[in-house]
Each structure stands twice: as C-alpha cells, then as structure tokens.
Amino acid sequence: MIRSEKTRQFIIEKTASIFNKKGYVGTYLSDITKATGLTKGSIYGNFKDKNEVALEAFRYNYAFQSEGINEKIKLEERSVDKLIAFLNHYKVEYKSIFENGGCAILNTAIDADDGNIILKDEVTKSIENWITRISQILEDGIQKKELKKVDTMEFSTRMVALIEGSIMLSKTLNQSSILLKNIEFIEEEINSLIVK
Numbered sequence: 037m038i039r040s041e042k043t044r045q046f047i048i049e050k051t052a053s054i055f056n057k058k059g060y061v062g063t064y065l066s067d068i069t070k071a072t073g074l075t076k077g078s079i080y081g082n083f084k085d086k087n088e089v090a091l092e093a094f095r096y097n098y099a100f101q102s103e104g105i106n107e108k109i110k111l112e113e114r115s116v117d118k119l120i121a122f123l124n125h126y127k128v129e130y131k132s133i134f135e136n137g138g139c140a141i142l143n144t145a146i147d148a149d150d151g152n153i154i155l156k157d158e159v160t161k162s163i164e165n166w167i168t169r170i171s172q173i174l175e176d177g178i179q180k181k182e183l184k185k186v187d188t189m190e191f192s193t194r195m196v197a198l199i200e201g202s203i204m205l206s207k208t209l210n211q212s213s214i215l216l217k218n219i220e221f222i223e224e225e226i227n228s229l230i231v232k
Contacts, residue, residue, distance in 0.1 A: 044082045047072050048092045052100075055093040057137030059147040060155060063090070091154055097140035098162050104129065115177025119226045122170070123219050126199060130206070130215055139203045141166070167192045174229075183229045195222055 050071045055063050068079055068089060083089045108121040126133070133139060141162055148155035170192035177183035198218050206215040 040082065043074075043078070044092070047074065047079060047082060047089065048096045051089060052093040052096045053136050055090050056097050056140050056143055059143065060086075060090045060152055061147065087152065087154060090152075091158060094140055094144050094155060094158060097136075101133075101140065109173075115173050115180065115182050116226060116230055118173045119170070120223060122173075123199075123222055123226075126203075127216065127219055130203070130212060133203065134207050134212075138207045139200060142200045142204055163196065167196055170195055177229075181231055184231055186229060191225075195225075198222055 047068070051063070051068050054067050054071055058067065063086070065076060065079065065086065068074075068086070069076060072079070079089070083092070105122055105125045108125055109118045112118045112121050137143060141159055144155055145159045145163070148159060167189065171188040174183060174186065174188040174191060178185055178188070198221070199215075202215040202218040206212050
C-alpha cells in the first residue's frame with residue numbers, strides 16, 4: 037500500500053489525544069481504527085507499527101503546545117516579558133491541556149520511561165529543547181543587562197519541573213489552583229531577576 041501524507045496526518049490528528057490520555061500501552065489498534073474509521077490495513081499501510089503512530093502523535097501534541105507558546109513569545113521584546121508570556125500560556129490554556137489528558141511531555145515521559153526507547157528519546161529531546169529555549173531567553177536578558185546573573189540552566193530546569201509537576205498534581209487532584217499558584221511563584225522568581 038502506498039503511504040499518503042494526507043491520510044497519515046489524518047491518523048495522527050485523530051489519535052493524538054487518545055495516545056495522550058491512554059498512553060502508548062493503553063492505546064490499542066481498535067482505538068486507532070475506531071477514532072479514524074479506517075481499517076487495520078489502512079493504518080499499517082501508512083505507519084509501520086503502533087510505535088510509529090505513537091511517536092508522530094507525540095510530536096503533533098508537542099508541536100501544538102510549542103507553537104502556541106512560541107507565538108506568544110515572539111510578540112514580546114524584553115526577556116522578562118518573554119518568560120512571563122511563557123507562563124501566561126499555561127494560565128490561559130490549562131483547561132484545554134487538562135481536557136486533552138494533561139501535558140504530552142509528562143504523560144509520554146512516564147509512559148515510555150521503562151519500555152519504549154524511541155518515545156523516551158523523543159521526549160528527552162523535547163524536554164532538553166524546552167530547557168534550552170528558556171535558558172537562551174535568560175542568557176539574552178543577562179547580556180542585555182535586563183536580568184541579573186543567574187545559573188540559566190538550573191533556573192530553566194527548575195521552571196520546567198515546577199510547571200510539569202504542577203500540571204500533574206493539579207490534574208490528578210482536580211485542583212487547578214496548584215498550577216496557578218506555582219505559576220505565580222515562578223513569576224515572582226522571574227521578577228526578582230529584573231535589573232532595576
């Protein structure tokens with residue numbers, strides 16, 4: 037069977053939230069065929085296996101979140117405003133993130149941690165990209181003397197950990213205030229770096 041990019045994209049879009057909610061192990065071929073209305077042959081005619089569908093579904097979920105954040109960051113000039121825009125994304129979008137099963141990075145990292153090397157590598161790369169992006173914004177702010185000197189990688193890693201952990205706790209305990217209060221805490225940390 038010849039692969040069709042249009043069909044591949046359709047399968048990815050229809051299954052992305054299923055993989056995010058049910059995980060790699062919990063998503064069955066029957067879930068994929070039911071969501072897409074396609075046969076097993078059509079699925080495997082476009083993807084070599086479930087692993088490839090899961091990988092592309094993760095990439096789709098990650099890109100969707102990243103693009104939303106990057107668009108907000110691009111609107112800002114100062115480094116501090118870029119970092120606050122980053123946080124504001126989660127303030128505004130947390131409900132839709134929860135409805136989609138939570139953060140794709142966190143869900144996939146836990147799901148793939150001990151068994152799926154390909155997915156784990158992709159998640160690791162995504163987390164490293166996220167930390168690097170925040171670190172670059174901090175470094176730019178330090179260079180421009182907008183922000184005080186700080187260990188940018190340590191700050192970035194802590195910021196990502198607080199966001200991810202807060203999403204997990206808020207969703208699990210059904211208390212969005214955990215995420216929102218921790219975002220306020222990170223904002224205070226960012227504001228304390230402003231050179232006055």
